[in-house]
Amino acid sequence: MAAPRKKKLAVWKFASCDGCQLSLLDCEDELLPLAGEVEIAHFLEASSGVVAGPYDLSLVEGSITTPEDAERIQHVRRVSRRLVTIGACATAGGIQALRNFADVKDFMSVVYATPEYVSTLETSTPISAHVPVDYELHGCPINKHQLLEVLSAYLNERRPAIPSYSVCIECKRRGNVCVMVAHGTPCLGPVTHAGCGAICPSYHRGCYGCFGPMESPNTASLAGWMQRLGSSKRDLLRSFRTYHAAAEPFREESEAHG
C-alpha cells in the first residue's frame, strides 16, 4: 500500500502580533514530529518554501483591518479544505478592535503624519465575519497544547476536545485559592473561556479575559459583584474592553459601563 499523501498545512497571517503562529514554533518537542506528519506548505514565519494550494488545513492568525485583507481572506478560504482561526485577533478582532469604538481617522492621525496613505477599514473584524470558519481556537495568545490538540484532531479527523466552560474550573482543578474570594481581587475568570490553565490566578492576579467569553457568560452579574469589590464604572469598561472587546458578550457589558 502506498504511503498516504501527507496533509498540507498552511499558516496565514492578518493583523496580529505573530504570537499565535509563534506558538507553533514554541512546540519544541513536537515541531519535528509534526513536520514529519504534515507538509508545512505555507508558513512564512518559518519557511521560505511555499507549496501551492489547496491546503488541507489552514491556520489563520489575525483580524481583517484592510480592504486588501478582506479580499485575501476570501482567497485563503477558497484554497483551504478546513480553516481554523487561531487567537483572539482572528476569532474576535483582537485588541485592534478597540478602533471599532472610536473614529478610525482620529486613530490614524495619532500615529501617522500622513494618514491619507494608510489604507485601513473602520473596524477590525474576526475571520468569521468574512468567511465560514471550521473551528475557532481562543486565546491571546492561544495555548500551545490546545493548538496541538486542534492539529492532532484535524489530522485524525476528529473534533478537538477543547472545553468552553469557565477558567474557574481549571483554576479549581489546579488547586488555586480564588483571588476574588480570598483576596478581593476582581477577576474575569467566571465569564472567561477556559484554555490557559488559569495562569493569572496562579500568579495572584485576576484573570483579564484573554481567552474571551465562556459558553454562557453572565457578565452583568459578575460586573455587579466587581463593583462591590471596588471597581469603578471606568474600570469595568476597561476590563471588558481589551483583547476580546468586539466579542458580543464583552462588547455589550463594556457598553453598559460606557
Place this chain on the structure above:
Amino acid sequence: MAKTNGRRTIKTDFLARVEGEGAMRVVIRDGSVDDVELRIYEPPRFFEAFLRGRSFMEAPDITARICGICPVAYQLSACNAMEDAFGITVDGPIRHLRRLLYCGEWIESHALHVFLLHAPDFLGYESAPAMARDHPELVAQGLELKKAGNQVMTVVGGREIHPVNVRVGGFYRAPSRRELLTLVAPLERAREIALDTVRLAASLPCPELELDHELVALRQEGEYAIERGRIVSSGGRDFTPREFDEHIVEEHVERSNALHAGLVDGTTYLVGPIARFNLGFDELTPLARGAAADAGLVPPSRNPFRSIVVRSVELVHACDEALRLISAYEPPDRPFVDVEPRAAAGFGATEAPRGLLWHRYELDEEGTILDARIVPPTSQNQRAIEHDLRWFVERYADLPDAELGLRCEQAIRNHDPCISCATHFLELEVDRR
C-alpha cells in the same frame, strides 16, 4: 523577477522567516543600484492611539500585544516608563527577577532566530524542518535551547508568550526558590549548547562587510545592559531615555513612505546585538567573553553577517546570567513596589532581543494615559538595513536574480527585523502584484 533592457527589478513579495510580513524591492539600472526598499505591509493596529484613555497598569499587557516574539521587552519598557513617571525605583530581587525573565526572552528569541530563521540561510535550506532532514541534531539542539528560554518565561512570567506576571512596580507573584531551581538543569544544558553554537556560527561562510553606522545601545556599569541603562553610542553619545528625543529623530522619507529613525545630525545608526556587543563587550560574563574571543570575535566587529555569531555569544551570556541570578535568588518580601500615580511624563528603554526599545507616556494624576509613543528596534534599523542591502547589491550585482534575491533576504535577516513591532509606526504600502 524581470529583466528589461538594462533594468532589473528583484522583488520578494513575502519575506519569509522574519516576524511579521514585509517585502523587499531592489531596482538595478544598468548594473547600478537605483532603489532599495524594504516594504512593510503589516496592517496598522494603532496602539499609540488606543492606549490613550487606558490605565497605566494596563500598558504592560496591552503593549505586549504589539509583538508576540518579544512581549517582555514591551512589558518592561512600559514598566520602566511608568516607574520613571511616578518616581519609583525597582531594585533588588524584583529587578533581578525582571532580568531573569528578560534573559528567558533573549534565549527564546535568539535561539528562534539563530536556528530556525537564520541558520537555514547559511546552510542553504528553506526552513528549519527542511534543514532537520540533513542536520537533525542541530535543529534538535536549537529547539532545546529555545525551550530553556521558554521555560524561564513560563516559570517567572506564567507563560511564554504575553506573560501575565509583570506589573508596574514588579510582579504579581514572586516565584519561590524551588520553582526557579527547576530551571537550573535545562539552563545548564542550554549554556553548553550555546557554547557549541558560537563555534558553529563562527565557522559559517560569511561575506566581508564593515558597517560604518553609529552603534547605539544601553549601557549599565557592572552588567551587560538588558532591562535598564543609559543610551550610549559608538560616536560618544551618552544620554538617558528621557533625552531620547534630543538625540534621535524620526524622519519622513519620501521615497519609501516610511518613518526612518536617525540621529539628529543625520547619521544612520544601528541598534541590536552588534551594537550591544561592541559597546558592552567588557560587561559580558567571562564565559561569554571567552567564547567570543575563541571564535575570533572581539570589538570592533561590525560585519552584519557575523550577527549570528554575536547572537550566539549573547545566548551564552543570557544562559550564564540566568543561572547566576537563580543561584543568588532570595524571594523579595513583597513582589512589587507600591505605585502612586501622578500627572507626569515617563520614559523607559530596555534592550529587546533586536535592540533598543523606547516608550514614552504622558499621564494624568490618576495614571490615565494621555499620550503614548513607542519606538521599537526595527524602526530604528530600517535605514541601516536598506543601507546594507544597497552595499550588498552593488557588490554582487552579477549574481543571477534568484541567487541575489536570496542573498538580499539574508542580508535583511541579519538584523532579525520584527515587522510586527514596526507596523504601528511605519507607513504601510500595500503592494501585492
Place this chain on the structure above:
Amino acid sequence: MAEAAPASLFFPTAYRIRRRRRETADTWTLELEPAAGGEVLRFAPGQFTMVYAFGAGEVPISISGDPERTDRLVHTIRVAGATTRAICSVKRGGVLGIRGPYGTAWPVERAEGGDLVIAAGGIGLAPLRPALYTALERRDAFRRVVLLYGGRSPDQLLYTSEVERWRAAGADVHVTVDRAGDQWRGPVGVVTTLLERADFDPATATALVCGPEVMMRFTAAGLVASGVPPQRVHLSLERNMKCALGQCGRCQFGPVFVCGDGPVFSYEAIEPLLAVPEL
C-alpha cells in the same frame, strides 16, 4: 501478550471487527469478537456496552445482536458525531475497545402469556432487536408478537432484509415512514399512527418502546390511552454518560441514573420525570 488484570473499571477489552454491514447511508452493523480470543461477553436484551474508538472517545451503544448467538457481539451504530464516526470508520479486522454490558434489560419474560408489542423509531430498533429475537425464539410463550417500526424514509430503515424472516417466525410487523418515495407502498406517518392499525390486546400487552424521546412520549401515552397499563410499558432512555458505572454523574435523570437504573425504565416510574423540561 499476557493481559494484566484490569485494575480500572474503565479498562476495555479489545474486540476485533469480523464483519461490517452498511444498514443505511449513515448506519453500520458491526460484528465483533474478542481480539485475544476467549468468551464473548453475555448480555440481556436492552443492555449496552461502552465502545471505545482509539483516540476519539467512548460512547454507550446498545447491543443489537441475538443473545443466544454467543460467538459474537453485535452493535448497530449511527454516525452522530466524532466518536461514532470514528467507530464506524474502523474497517473489518480493526479493533475497538469494549466494556460492559451495562444497564437494565427489557422485561421480555413479563410479556409471556400475553401480547408483546415492540415499538421502535429509527435507530431505536437496534436495542429492541435482541428482545425480538428472544421472543421469536420462544414464540409460543406469547400470544401476539407485534413490531411497530417507523423510520424517517424508506432508505433509512434498518434490518429490512430480516423483516420477512421475522414475519415467517410469527411476528406481526408494521412499518411506516415519515416521508415516502415512489417505491413505498406501506403506510406513511409517525409510529403512533401504527397503534391503530396493529392488532393487540391492551389488557394483556407488554410494550417495549425505543426511539427519539418525543416519539417515546407519544407512543407510551398512546399505548396507555389504548388501555395498556403504564407499569407494562417500558422505554429506553439516552443521557450523556462517560462511565456507565454510576460514578461520573452525567446521566442523572432526576432521582435515577440512566446507566444503571436504566436505560430501560417502566413508563409508570418515569412518566412524571419525562414531563419536566431540562431535568
Place this chain on the structure above:
Amino acid sequence: MKLIEQPALDRLLEALVARGYRLVGPTIADGAIVYEEIRSTADLPAGWTDEQEAGTYRLSRRDDDALFGYAVGPQSWKRLLHPPSVTLFRARRNGEAELELVDDTEEPEPMAFIGVRSCDLHAIAKLDRVFLGGRFVNPEYEARRGRVFVVAVNCGVAASTCFCVSMGTGPRASFGYDIALTEVLEDGRRHYLAEAGTERGKELLHGLPGREATVGEVEGGERVVERTAESMGRHLDTEGLPELLAESRDHPRWDEVAERCLTCGNCTMVCPTCFCTTVEDVTDLTGTEAERRQVWDSCFTLDFSYLHGGGVRSSPRGRYRHWLTHKLGTWHDQFGSSGCVGCGRCIAWCPVGIDITEEAAALREEPK
C-alpha cells in the same frame, strides 16, 4: 480519653511518617488555609482563623496560638481521594488491526489526613458511598481510600457559613477516624483531648506522652464542641426537603438565582461531595498513542448534559436547579442521604455569594 500537649502531636506525626504515611494537613498558602503536605505542627496555621461570608474568605489573627482555630478552606479531601485529573489508561495503535491497551495505574501512597473536620468525615463517607457502595466498586478509589489514616479534629469554631448542625454532620466527629482530637484552650493553656476510633489509632495513641484526662477535662472538651454547635453561622431546614424540591421545579426562585449565577462551576469544584467527571481523549500527532484522562467536571458546564442535537440543561436556570436539587434532594434517592454536609464551602467560594441555605429557604416561600 487521653490528654496530650503539642509536642505529643509532633510525636504522633513522626510516628505516622515512620509508618510510611505522607502527612497532609492544613497550612497557609496564598491567603487561605489549604491542605498540603506538612512535616510537623510548625506547618499548621497556629494563631490563624478564617472569616467567611457569602463570596468572601479572609484569614485573620486569633488572640491565641490555637493550631485548629478555623473552619474549612477552599479545598477538601476530595482532591486526594478523587483527584482532579487521573489517567484511566493509555492505548497504542499499530495500524488498525492492532490496539494495545495499557493500564499503568500505580499503587497509591499511604496518606495521613491531619485535621479532618466532622463535616468532611461525612463527605468522605458520601464519596465512599458513590465509589464503593454502588453497583461497581472503583478499585483506584478503594486503593487510595484504604491507605488513609485519619486524624480528625472536633471543631472549636464555626464559620458564618457553617451549618453542619442542620445537616446532622457535626461539629463533633462521630465516626470514620483513627484518632480524633479536641483542642482545648483554657486560662491561657492549650491541650488536646485525644480519643482513638480504631485499633491502629489506639495503638499509636498509646505510645504518645500524656495522661488520662480527668472527668473535668473531658467535660471541658465537650463544652468546646457545644459552643461551636451553638454558634453555627447558618441554618438549613431539612424537614421534607427532598419532597419540597421535587415539587418546586417550576418555582420562580430558579429564575431569580439564574440572574445571579455565573454558571462558573466553582460551587461544584469546592464541594467535598461533588464527584462528577468527564473524560478527555488525547492523541499524539502521529496518531499512534492515545490517552484517556478523567477530570473533574461540573453540572454547570454545557457539555455535561450534551446529547447529540443539544444539551438537556441548556439554561442557567436548569443547571442551578439541577445542582441544588441534587445536593439536597435527589441524592437521597440515589445514595440514601443528603449530598450536602453543611460545610459552607459553596457559599464562601461562590464568586457572587450565592447561598445554598438561602436558596433552599426561598423555595419554601409561596411564589409571589
